[in-house]
Amino acid sequence: MSEHRIMIGLEVHAQLTSLKSKLFCSCSADYRQLPPNSSVCPVCLGLPGSLPRLNRRALEEVLKIALALHSQPASETVFYRKHYFYPDMAKNFQISQYDRGGGVTIAKGGWLDLQTGQLTKRVRIRRVQLEEDVAKIVYPSSLLSSEYVLVDYNRAGVALCEMVTEPDISSPKEARQFIEKYASILEHLGVTDTSLEGSLRVDANISIDGGERVELKNINSPKDVEKALNYEVQRQVMIVERGGKVGMETRHWDELNRITVAPRFKEEEEDYRYFPEADLPPIRIEASLVESLSASLPELPDQRAERFVEKYGLTSYQAGVLVSQKRLADYFEEMVRSGLEASDSADWLMNEILGDLSDFKKELKDLEPLINDLVKIIGMYEKQEITGKIAKRQLKQLIATGRLPDEVPTPMRDENTLAALVAEVIREHPEVYEKSKRDPKAMNYLVGQVMRKTKARADPKVIVEILKKALNKDSNNRLNN
């Protein structure tokens, strides 16, 4: 795979979930919990005679994104209509923006840097723009067996930021990294809650060895982008290595079967017939607005990672992982604020907690209400009131059930009690004890047995000490005899 030159460009659509209302009307944009077709009005249903009116906040949110990507805001921007017939569009055109034929998007140019090993990879941004989301098509039974479809226009008209990169990305993994970082930027800006279903949707263009590019449409998560691109790279490599030629086409990512598929019908070459949306006069973007937005940008992932290294002494790898998700970085800082050691907190998060979350199919936001209990457990560990093993077990239970286990076992420190338990284990397993005199590995078994008797409340190091003492005493006795 590596001998092929891969060029990937991404088109990422992010819903501006921070906005209360839709892009061109005052319907609630927070449609996810609502009954179908309840957050609609003449404007977002495209009823005859209705007109769009721009939600200025949306423009500001997109400007923030543009500034975070070092993209250059236009002094005046215009909306264009993009036409195609589909039931998810109430007007059969989408109000979007266009960077050709006289169109000017909100911003153009810019870049986003990725850490790839020791190197910094710069991915150039082509443009950042604003457009309306489309309705949701619901297949009552399944995509293939439905005799009809239902259309829910609640999502129609929700503000979307479309960000397009240059084809600078050179591997599926990089593509995933890019999207994760972009998502973290959106989270840090507070414009998009990327944990909401469908809030981030990606189209990816990919070509190998300078061949035709294939567009993969509507992929929902960074992980799936990587999977879809990996599949597509293999598919294209196979074609090329067999002496074939990759044709320009649009394919869809089939989440279930983890393959990209050509559309069922041969799609006609699309001609969107872009032209200016005369219902929305050109919008001036005042330099003063850009300045004030620029001055009030929050701390972004790169700056935050730097601060984590300087302030908390984390490695840049640790800092990078933590800031890759705003919730994770926030959680880390919350742990530190609650009095935990910074490097401990990073270790626990990265080595234990993230794994637990995925094991129990939980998300970071499920962890937020558990902060006090979580800090309590790790705090007890830091004060050596419980062992690492117990701490891990407690955390797993906490994450799995959302509750602190009723009884937190107190550590067993009394040496006499432990010595008695050690003696008991030696009596029960004389042959292992004998073996451990020659083979230190056999001793681990004995330690394990003692730990079982203490229900893991003892510190295994102490048990090893006691066992060693017993072995020494034995060999001394033997010498003396």
Add this chain to the structure above:
Amino acid sequence: MSAVSIANGVRSGETSAEEIVERYLEVISRWEPKIHAFLYVDEKGALEAARAVDALVKEGRDPGPLAGVPIAVKDNIAVKGMPLTCASKILTGYVSPYDATVVTKLRQSGSVIIGKTNLDEFAMGSSTEYSAFGPTRNPWNLDRVPGGSSGGSGAAVASGEVPLALGSDTGGSVRCPASFTGVYGLKPTYGLVSRYGLVAFANSIEVIGGFSSTAKDMDLLFSVMRNSAAPDPMDQTTIFSPPLAFPGLKGLRVGIIKETLAEGVDHDVAKVTYGFAEALEEAGAIVEEISMPDLYLALPAYSLPASAEASSNLARYDGIRYGMPCPLDAKDWNEAFSRVRGEGFGPEVKRRVMMGSFVLSSGYYDAYYLKAVAARTKIREDIIRALKDYQFLISPTNPTTAPKLGERTADPLSMYLLDLDTVPVNLSGIPALSIPFGRSSDGMPIGVQLMSSPLRDDWVIKAAEELEEMGKVEMASVVARLE
């Protein structure tokens, strides 16, 4: 009766709105079988609204400047609870769930909405023959068209069915029927009247306008329709302006556009237009002939972008959400959409949608659409420049009087030619008033067009008022016959 006198009578309690409405409903029932100006008459709603106005008067409250004045609304403007057909089969069964901003203003001013008037389907046409529900006839001569596309509104005011009516003007759709039916027709400055609720055809140039039988009535109607104190938050293309004082015709400079009186113009039309120029001179204005050699570009500069916009604006009619139902036996979306649109749209709409889709297609966009937009800019600049030297420009409203029914439908180009003198006004966004100023040798009304700079809507109305007061304007005689 004039709207001014109705409103005065109702506000003072001299007459009741209910009485007024009943009287007009009676006129409507008499004229409708002959002219078919209305697609929908809301007798019950109108009487209720009238009684509500009377109740306010009884309580000692002022119902507003249009108290009790019946008004007809072109059926491409949304009125809550009434069908909105745009004279198209494709909107069968659709009832608007909301009021256009202008309709809200009319309601708040105490006027009574009587019903919806006929038009060329989606306002595309100049004769009202392209209505899916049959043509409207000219009350002056039932064999003639009333003009279009707001032919129903023009005929309704001309026949005295209503004192006032709303229309929409994309390329002349208010002024043409006003001229052909002998009433006043105002095309306001683009943006000064909200388009919210006007079904879009060519949204970058069209406006809601009004019909009246006197200039004073137009003044009253326009004072309610316009944005005086603030733009309409529902229409971001709106601007606002308080009414402007008019200094009087004396000493003002008027340019009469030579090219609009050249070959192809009816002799009678030219004669009436020159007569209008003379009347202005008598009122003290200085009239000079001016030349606009590029005006011939106006028709293509209008029809290409207007068709492009139409193809886009009409894309939403697919039978899925409202209107003519989508066939259930279609094999896919495309077939369903195509069948609905194939059956639902009439020939003129299809012609423009196809032409518009074509000029926006990749490969043709630059050659057609952008070129037409450039021509449009040129015409706008010429007109705005002329309006720096002249406070008014004048021309005939249309090159001819009302054609006979069926005379122009066979040749779409001959129909488009009727708009020759009106489209430059839409291309440049300026206000224009068609003033009924004479009649042809065969008795048909002839309108002249008075144009001015953006926001000088009051000027064109007040200038007409001045001429009216001087006794220069021939009052519409169909109305006179009724009273």
